[in-house]
Amino acid sequence: MIKGIGVDIVDLARFNRAITRTPALLARLFTESERGLPMHSLAARFAAKEAFIKALGGSDGVSWQNVEVVASAAGDPGFALHGVLAESVAAxxxxxxxLSMTHDAGVACAFVVAEGGAS
Structure with missing residues (x-):
């Protein structure tokens, strides 16, 4: 059963300007393993984290550092949840x-579906 969905879109030029203007955003928004990625990949990950929050129905208990976008062994995108966030999501x-992400034509977009058992 679908528990929530979320979608977000990020303007790549605007995102790049924000990071250039405020470099501390990198450490605030991304885990250490995410920070070395190209700007378009960071923008897609930011969109993924925003879409994740929307799929949850709100940001209560969510820290940018506790949700990380990772690739599976097959290369598919997904999330690694850290700290108490994994427990909060299960609760x-x-x-x-x-998770699905894309970037093209100056934008990055992400779509998240949260799935669980019947309520």
Whole structure:
């Protein structure tokens, strides 16, 4: 059963300007392993984290550092949840998260589906 969906879109030029103007955003928004990626990949990950929050129905208990976008062994994007966030997500009845990301034509976009058992 779908527990929530979320979508977000990021303007790449605007995102790049924000990071250039305020470099401390990198450490605030991304885990250490994410920070070395190209700007378009960071923008897609930011969109993914925003879409994740929307799929949860709000940001209560969510820290930017506790949600990390990772690739599976097959290369598919997904989330690694750190700290108490994994427990918080499970408490909401969410058993799995599905993520799709893209970047093209000056934008990055992400879509998240939160799935769980019947309520």
């Amino acid at each position: 909401r009845g969410i058993a799995s998260l599905h």
